[in-house]
Amino acid sequence: MNLSDRIKIIISENSLKQKEFAKSINVTESYISKLLRGESGVSNSTATLIEELYGYSIDWILNGSEPKFSKKNNTKDFTPIQRKIISDIEQMDESDLIAVKAFIKSLDAYKRSFDKNEQ
Structure with missing residues (x-):
């Protein structure tokens, strides 16, 4: 498996x-396209950022060496959708985070009212 396969x-x-991934690691979409075509490599700093955001080990990203997930990063325990949500939240500004917090509170209130109705 080569680098483009791992990406x-x-x-x-x-x-x-591709656009979301590029934005999350602060690179251009054209750079990601080059990676996917095997026309470019990944620097250690970019691999480190991918490890921090998504939990894949630097050695696996750069060389395909197992283990696939970093032992120092607990995101390996998250599902892909959980990792995506965390990545999205990390990119939000203050007003977006306030809106997400309000949504979570309203969802909790809804769940509690639903539980009371079942009793």
């Missing part, structure tokens, strides 16, 4: 679009 796996397992 495709990261994008796929995290339910990302």
Whole structure:
């Protein structure tokens, strides 16, 4: 498995679009396209950022060496959708975070009212 295959796996397992993945690691979409075509490599700093955001080990990203997930990063225990949500939240500004918090509170209130109705 080559680097482009590993990048495709990261994008796929995290339910990302190339544009979203590029934005999350602060690179251009054209850079991601080059990676996917095997025309470019990944620097250590970019691999480190991918490890921090998505939990894949630097050695696996760069060389395909197992283990696939970093032992120092607990995101390996998250599902791909959980990792995607965390990545999205990390990119939000203050007003977006306030809105998400309000949504979570309203969802909790809804669940509690639903539980009371069942009793």
